[in-house]
Amino acid sequence: MADDTRQKIIIDTDPGQDDAAAILLALASPELDVLGITAVAGNVPLDLTARNARIICELAERRDVPVFAGAAGPLTRPLVTAEHVHGKSGLDGPALDEPTMAMQVEDASAFIVRSILENEEQSVTLCALGPLTNIAEALHDAPEIAGRVREIVLMGGGFFEGGNITPAAEFNIYVDPEAADIVFRSGIPIVMMPLDVTHKVLTTRVRTERIAQLPSRAAKALSEMLLFFERFDEEKYGTDGGPLHDPCVIAYLLKPDLFSGRMCNVEIETMSELTRGMTVVDWWGVTGQAANAMVMRDVDAEGFFELLTSRLDTGFSRRD
Ligand code: RIB
Ligand code: CA
Numbered sequence: 001m002a003d004d005t006r007q008k009i010i011i012d013t014d015p016g017q018d019d020a021a022a023i024l025l026a027l028a029s030p031e032l033d034v035l036g037i038t039a040v041a042g043n044v045p046l047d048l049t050a051r052n053a054r055i056i057c058e059l060a061e062r063r064d065v066p067v068f069a070g071a072a073g074p075l076t077r078p079l080v081t082a083e084h085v086h087g088k089s090g091l092d093g094p095a096l097d098e099p100t101m102a103m104q105v106e107d108a109s110a111f112i113v114r115s116i117l118e119n120e121e122q123s124v125t126l127c128a129l130g131p132l133t134n135i136a137e138a139l140h141d142a143p144e145i146a147g148r149v150r151e152i153v154l155m156g157g158g159f160f161e162g163g164n165i166t167p168a169a170e171f172n173i174y175v176d177p178e179a180a181d182i183v184f185r186s187g188i189p190i191v192m193m194p195l196d197v198t199h200k201v202l203t204t205r206v207r208t209e210r211i212a213q214l215p216s217r218a219a220k221a222l223s224e225m226l227l228f229f230e231r232f233d234e235e236k237y238g239t240d241g242g243p244l245h246d247p248c249v250i251a252y253l254l255k256p257d258l259f260s261g262r263m264c265n266v267e268i269e270t271m272s273e274l275t276r277g278m279t280v281v282d283w284w285g286v287t288g289q290a291a292n293a294m295v296m297r298d299v300d301a302e303g304f305f306e307l308l309t310s311r312l313d314t315g316f317s318r319r320d
Contacts, residue, residue: 004033006030006031006032006033007031007032007033007125007253008033008035008115008119008123008124008125008150009026009032009033009034009035009124009125009126009127009253010034010035010036010037010038010111010112010115010124010125010126010127011023011026011034011036011037011038011127011129012037012038012040012070012108012112012126012127012128012129012130012132012134012135013037013038013039013040013049013053013129013130013246014039014040014041014042014043014044014049014090014129014130014131014172015039015043015049015052015053015055015056015090015091016042016043016044016049016052016086016090016091016129016130016246017086017090017091017092017093017222017225017226017228017229018129018229018243018244018245018246018247019043019052019056019129019130019246020052020056020059020091020222020225021222021225021226021244021246021247021308022127022129022155022246022247022249022250023037023053023056023057023060024056024059024060024218024222024312024315024316025247025250025251025254025307025308025311025312026127026250026253027057027060027062027065027315028060028311028312028314028315028316029250029254029311029315031253031254032250032253032254034062034065035115035119035124036065036066036067036068036104036111036115037053037057037065037066037067037068038067038068038069038070038108038109038111038112038134039052039053039067039068039069039070039108040070040071040108040130040131040133040134041071041072041073041074041079041081041131041133042081042082042130042131042171042172042175043081043082043083043085043086043090043130043171044081044082044083044086044088044089044090045072045079045081046069046070046071046072046073048089048090049090049130050067050069050103051098051099052089052090052091053067054067054099054101054103055091055096055097055098055099056091057099057101058097058099058100058101059096059217059218059221059222059316060218060315060316061218061316061317061318063101066104066111067101067103067104068103068104068106068107068108068111069103069104069107069108070107070108070109070133070134070137071108071109071131071133071134071137073133074131074133074175074176074178074179075133075136075137075176075178075179076178077175077176077177077178079175080165080171080174080175082165082171084232085229085232085233086229087228091225092225092228092229093221093224093225093226093227093228093229094220094221094224094225096221108134109134109135109137109138109141110138110141112126112134112135112138112145113138113141113142113145116138116142116145116148116149117142117144117145117148121147121148122148122149122150123150124148124149124150125149125150125151125152125153125253126149126151126152126153126154126188127152127153127154127249127250127253128152128153128154128155128156128172128183128249129154129155129172129245129246129249130172130175131172131173131175131176131179131180132154132156132172132173132176132179132180132182132183133175133176133179135152135179135183136176136178136179136180136182136183137179139182139183139186140182146186146187146188147187149188149189150189151188151189151190151191152183152188152189152190152191153190153191153193153249153252153253154172154183154190154191154192154193154249155172155193155198155245155246155248155249156170156172156173156180156192156193156194156279157170157172157173157192157194157195157266157279157281158170158194158195158196158279159194159196159279159280159281159283159295160196160283160297161194161195161196161199162195163195163277163278164195165277166275166276166277168269168274168275168276168277168278169269169275169276169277169278169279170194170195170277170279173268173277173278173279174276174277175277177268177269177270177276177277178270180268180277180279181267181268181270184266184267184268184292184293185292187292189294190266190292190293190294191252191293191294191296192261192266192279192293192294192295192296193245193248193249193252193259193296194279194281194295194296194297195243195245196296196297197248197259197261197296197297197298197299198243198244198245198248199237199243200243200298200299200301201243201244201247201248201299201301201304201305202230202239202240202241202242202243202244202301203226203229203230203241203242203243203244204240204241205240205241207241207305207309208223208226208227208230208241209223210305210309211223211226211308211309211312212224214309214312214313215313215319216312216313216315216316216317216318216319217316217318217319217320218312218315218316218318219312219313219316222312226242226244229242230242244308247304247308248296248299248304251304251307251308252296254307254311255303255307258299258300258303258304258307259296259298259299259300260296260297260298260299261294261295261296261297261298262283262294262295262297263291263293263294263295264281264282264283264285264291264292264293264294264295265281265282265285265287265289265290265291265292265293266279266280266281266282266292266293266295267279267280267289268280281295283295283297
């Protein structure tokens with residue numbers, strides 16, 4: 001059999017309409033081999049993120065992708081959710097059928113550990129779209145995986161852009177700062193997609209309409225999700241469209257040149273309540289601390305939406 005040259009990824013996620021866009025982009029892209037999807041509590045509680053991950057797989061006609069349930073809350077803190085943005089279900093917008101595909105029995109962090117140990121070293125990429133609890137638990141349970149992970153590409157944090165759940169912190173990091181601290185100290189190569197990037201990829205009316213015009217059921221459902229999801233940020237920021245955060249992670253794997261940034265030292269605030277979850281990014285190199293993340297700051301927004309829309313167009317056939 002010809003060598004499989006696809007890039008192996010695990011998507012850790014708290015769907016979330018923008019998570020749905022990221023998962024659909026990944027499943028529509030032949031360059032990627034999605035080993036599994038691990039659900040984590042975040043935008044909505046775990047029972048809903050686990051449900052939503054399976055709904056998205058079924059929309060993509062990919063019931064073959066295993067979905068695993070992970071952490072029902074942060075390592076040490078009470079869960080904070082974001083129904084005010086995503087709606088009560090986490091995927092408000094379209095009318096969606098309940099999933100019929102089963103959850104896997106194996107726990108998410110156990111699946112992450114097993115996948116990394118069973119596959120070649122440096123062959124598995126972790127795509128983190130929510131709070132980092134599952135990945136932190138995997139690192140706690142099997143520290144030896146840190147040297148085997150190809151890289152972690154994560155949506156999280158902010159620096160010049162500030163925060164979105166507090167003035168200082170972005171939601172994914174804010175929910176579980178201790179988990180983020182473990183991940184950023186792990187030594188695993190990290191690519192960070194902060195609000196500084198994601199606030200530049202707005203679901204403008206024109207862009208959402210292009211997706212709505214696509215023939216597949218998945219694209220139509222996503223366009224209705226985005227119309228719901230964007231309203232909160234449109235009102236907050238006064239913009240045409242809302243930031244499409246999570247697909248930046250997958251777009252980076254497909255077309256890294258869409259993004260630009262620099263290697264920086266990033267540390268996570270875990271002690272202060274005022275700045276809990278702040279990603280302290282040493283963009284100007286004033287600390288002399290070793291860089292531990294490629295921090296992205298700019299993106300070709302038109303190129304990003306061309307990629308997303310073209311993959312949604314070619315990736316799914318079901319029309320009804
Ligand atoms: O702050 C935005 C991030 O928090 C996105 O990943 C969104 O889905 C929520 O998880
Ligand atoms: Ca998310």
